Amino acid sequence: MNNLQSFRSLQANGFGKNFEKLIDLACKYYRAEGKADISKIDEPFRVIRLKKAGRFEGQFTKNANPDFEGTLDGGRSICFEAKYTTSDRLKQSVVSDKQAEVLEIKSKLGGFAGVCIGIKDRYFFIPWEIWSNMKEIFGRKYIRANDVSKYEVIFRQGVRFLDYKYE
Incomplete structure (x- = not known):
């Protein structure tokens, strides 16, 4: 990997972490309002070697599950993956096979997946039924912001993924 690719990879990782x-x-906000209890799920890993100054060498132990899970007011479960891009489109393939499998199961069981x-500067919560059928719905395996404008959410006290902008 050359320096430019390395820089872009670090930059994309940083954007993704900020988005999360x-x-x-x-x-x-939702927890304080009594609307939901949702947490970030850490990726499973193990420490291989401890280093100085609190550093360590680690290894991921299995494929990551979706990023967030929890419970909505009323008892319905919620599970979702978070993805961010600075380009004008997001490919369906950014969700791994393992994440897709988990989201499909949660959705079929009645969870909000x-x-x-x-x-860029717009935020959306795409229901799993839409994301997983992207090719049939949009005719391609990527989406642009204008394709999914009905799923746009508000940005206030963070990315308010339960509050659609146009409801």
Whole structure:
């Protein structure tokens, strides 16, 4: 990997982490309002070697599940993956096979499953039924912001993924 690719990879990782923090702010808001209890799920890993100054070498132990899980007021479960891009489109393939499998199961069991996405400065919560059938619905395996404008959510106290902008 050359320096430019390395920089872009680090930059994309940083955008993704910031996006997850904005979602976590909304989780705290929903918890305080009594609307939901939703938490970020850490990726499973193990420590291989301890280093100095609190550092360590680690290894992921299995494929990651979706990023957030919890319970909505009334008892319905919620489970979703978070994805962000600075480009004008987001590919369906950004959700891993393992994540898709989990989201499909949760959806079939009656949970509120989906993908919370950021495309540049717009934010959306796409229900799993829409995301998983992207090819049939949009004719391609990627979406643009205008394709999913009805799923746009508000940005206040974070990315408020339960509050659609146009409801």
